[in-house]
Each structure stands twice: as structure tokens, then as C-alpha cells.
Amino acid sequence: MNTRIKITVLFIASILLGLIISCSESSDASNTNDISGSTGNSSNSNCPTKTCGDFKTQPQAQATFDSNRTCYKSLDGDGNGRACESLPKK
The missing domain is CATH 1.20.5 (Single alpha-helices involved in coiled-coils or other helix-helix interfaces)
Structure with missing residues (x-):
């Protein structure tokens, strides 16, 4: 026992x-934090969640996408390298 x-x-x-x-x-x-020090929710814990609705213009979205294409790949739905193509250019 x-x-x-x-x-x-x-x-x-x-x-x-x-x-x-x-x-x-x-x-x-x-x-974990991303490079800028802010936290966010996404599948990659180092990346804040961003959608096209977070931007007023395509160039704003493009700049964010270009800053880290891995983190913000959801901004380029068709994978052609252009983020949020439906947003206005200006």
C-alpha cells in the first residue's frame, strides 16, 4: 500500500x-511586444492586428504593409504586393 x-x-x-x-x-x-513597443492581437504575437479599415488611404496602408510584409500580409489579400487596393489613393 x-x-x-x-x-x-x-x-x-x-x-x-x-x-x-x-x-x-x-x-x-x-x-510579447512588436518593434514599436505596442501590443496587439494576431496569429503572430509580435504583430498588431491591422485591417484595411484601419486606414483612410491606400498609401497609408501600403506604408504599413511595406514596413513589415510578414506582419501585415492580411493587408494584401491577393498577394500582389499592393495593400488595400480598394482604398482611395489620396
Whole structure:
């Protein structure tokens, strides 16, 4: 009976340790910042979420897209290198 209790305690301890490590890693990822120091929500935790609706003109969206094409790839829906083509040019 004593061996059974030891095995149970070790099993529970290993599960708790795994949960602690898992929670620690996920909270670290949610606190990352992009280069400008602001946080945002996107699939890449270093990139703030931007949509074409965040801009008044295509050149504004293009400048943001050009600053980091990986982060802002959603601004170029057809992949031709031009961001938010439906926005006004001026």
C-alpha cells in the first residue's frame, strides 16, 4: 500500500509540474511586444492586428504593409504586393 501511495503522489506531482510549465510558456507568449513597443492581437504575437479599415488611404496602408510584409500580409489579400487596393489613393 505504501508503494501505491508513492506512485500516486509522483503521478500527481508530474501532472501539476506539466501544467505549471505549460501555463508559464503561454503567458510569456501573450506578453510579447512588436518593434514599436505596442501590443496587439494576431496569429503572430509580435504583430498588431491591422485591417484595411484601419486606414483612410491606400498609401497609408501600403506604408504599413511595406514596413513589415510578414506582419501585415492580411493587408494584401491577393498577394500582389499592393495593400488595400480598394482604398482611395489620396
